[in-house]
Amino acid sequence: MEAFAAITATAPKETTNLLTVKETAKHLRKSEKTIREYIKLKVLPAVDANRNTALRPSYSILEADVNAYVKRLRA
Structure with missing residues (x-):
């Protein structure tokens, strides 16, 4: 159990934010379609x-x- 706690404490936290199609379109500057x-x-x-x-x-x-x-687009 201690090993798991050590791993999770040092692992980078990933964002789990969910975006709608509208929010994604705004972020990428594309249309919802x-x-x-x-x-x-x-x-x-x-x-x-x-x-x-x-x-x-x-x-x-x-x-x-x-x-x-x-x-991926920038690569």
């Missing part, structure tokens, strides 16, 4: 909160995934 297309094409991983329902998809995107996408 483009972000939905990126999700459809699996360029950006996302989770559909309305999965298995008749409702329109409501996507949540991890901020870390958005940052990783930006990093």
Whole structure:
């Protein structure tokens, strides 16, 4: 148990902030339609909160995934 505590104490804390399609579009300076297309094409991983329902998809995107996408673009 002490070893686990030592590892977690020194491990960098990752952000677990979830962004909406609108927030992601604003962050990337793209349209919401483009972000939905990126999700459809699996360029950006996302989770559909309305999965298995008749409702329109409501996507949540991890901020870390958005940052990783930006990093890939700059490479």
